[in-house]
Amino acid sequence: MVDDENLELINPKDWSWSFWFTLPLYPYGKRRTLRQEIIKDTIWTFDQIQGIFYVVVPIRMTVVKLDEGGLLVYAPVAPTPECIRLVNELVVEHGDVKYIILPTISGLEHKVFVGPFARYFPQAQVFVAPNQWSFPLNLPLSWLGLPAKRTQVLPQDSKQTPFAAEFDYAILDTIDLGPGKFAEVAFLHRRSHTLLVTDSVVSIPADPPAIVQLDPYPLLFHAKDQASDMVVDNQANRRKGWERITLFALYFRPSALQIPTLIAAISAAFKAPERSYRAYFGLYPFKWQQDWERSFTALRGDGRLFVAPVLQTLILNRAPQETINWADKVASWPFQWIIPCHFHAPIKAAPLQFRQAFSFLEKQPAVSAGLLSSSSYPLPAEDFQILQQIDTGLSKTGIVPTAKDKL
Template identity: 65%
Template structure:
């Protein structure tokens, strides 16, 4: 089973998109891929802002006693549900649905509607749930109250302990908590993660190529360049999207002034709302591809800069204890909720990604440090405003 999408736009409808108004808004396509034969499947959809779109991923695992566990649901469109129900018909009911994060509204918003399509499933959530800018109760997001419970702190007490171990990372941020639950599927030697680890692929993921317009939009060098669909433009657009998504404002990106932006918009060959009426303020320096290659670094696993700078330094001891515990598991691949998956990675490579929290950690590569400058500035501004607190000392 791989990539069995429908071509009926009604099957892609996601009516709850105003709750988290991210592209592609009301229409979300789904690709299902079999990762481990008759055992693990991923369901990829798209999510982003201003055509900076990256995969958001749900993972479904067959339980040894029959039935399915769903990790981090995505939008329950008719297409997505049809693909899940194909697995149900072969492998048994959806028994458990897991929300493995506490603050990620972009994950949380999908759980309630998904759970209501599988009324026999128990719903387990990470501890210390909260949301921003409004701290909404789970019932307001459609979670079924009688079937929803917090994951036991001890994974051996969970009803799926025969198949999974898990470790909970819980960092108190003052106004909420950053929580991520790593799941280890012992039989397939697979680690499931939400946001803590990513790896950037060289080629655009399949889900981005169903509608390549975002790739082609960012594959241009200026507003007056026509949007042309060919493989090189798709690759170029994907690489720039990765730099946007990871760094927000990479050092190799420059923006044009308002006057120039509007002058070029009048000359642009595309003036439709889809093309933002010709507005395209981006300019990339000649070294931008080098910046991408350092980011990718042959598919290495790493912690996204926003977590490296803003979140994980708030609890370095807790993070390293959690990373050490996870690294004891004998996993051979990682399936995160974003960017590439599955990633061939060892426990040592996973643990190495968190070395930046240690005093003896090696220096960051200079170009990568320049790319992270904007997030450092953001963190400094948040500290001035009292929204963020200073990082704790490295361990």
């Protein structure tokens, strides 16, 4: 249930994010926040959106009430006045924010908010994933906006943290990507049997999430079949736009999408009913094949848990053994729910389902963490073509290390 029932009464200034230029993604300086209570008086999610060219997906922060009183925040989002107000409502009832967790080292869309968010809660300790880096210069954490006197690196042993009585965590070993690195820290909240992850696994809802539907313009933009279309705002078109946005976000360019020439796209733009700045001056450089829905159906499945194609093709295949070891450790925990930082949440899932999501790294099913990792859910090979071309190009130029063979 969304807590904000009277959104029309909120001052738009509450959505203001003044530092949008540090990561200039849509919706830029105006970000809405939706809070949802996942487990009564225990876990809440805070959803915002971000994207490029109206390919908007949720980005999520999770707040957990501590048994000792107070709150732990996993992966902060933009601290707009609305977001901070919603957090402070929990503070009044459940105690101060005590711990703020940055669970990734490469996700700028997560890192950029931690420092500004922490400034609103000066008593909170900040814990970050090991081996943080920045590009083009590797700067100290304090230079990245993190409070120097109260920021520390998560130790490899979760028992050495002040929240060890309530949480376990597992650090995915740093994966070398050439100019940068990838890592992720999964947190288990024992009492609620809830797993918190950043980017490693996702599940796709059939309908666009509530946060995306607050402003349906991006959904309707991508529901068009051609630039001259005037799309009616109804649930069918919102879902159509959401399905295409999902394919863009996870494949970049699925096989069912054709890109017309620049001349053709500009010519079509003159026929567009709306040629404002918001509508990119009528430019709609996409042409979807008639059977494009099959790609979304295969991707979503029945709402299953899976690893995003981008991670499968460009990141985790650089370190299959390290990734499998991490997945085995996470799958040894008795969780019943998973909350990722993107797309659907919460996801009802068992450890076996989490482990299965990573079997794309294996040649044969393997017995890991006492669980039989049966076949993963293979996605259409043709939808991976662009990602594989990117992978090949990066490897040939030596920008990133070559992907390793499956285990």
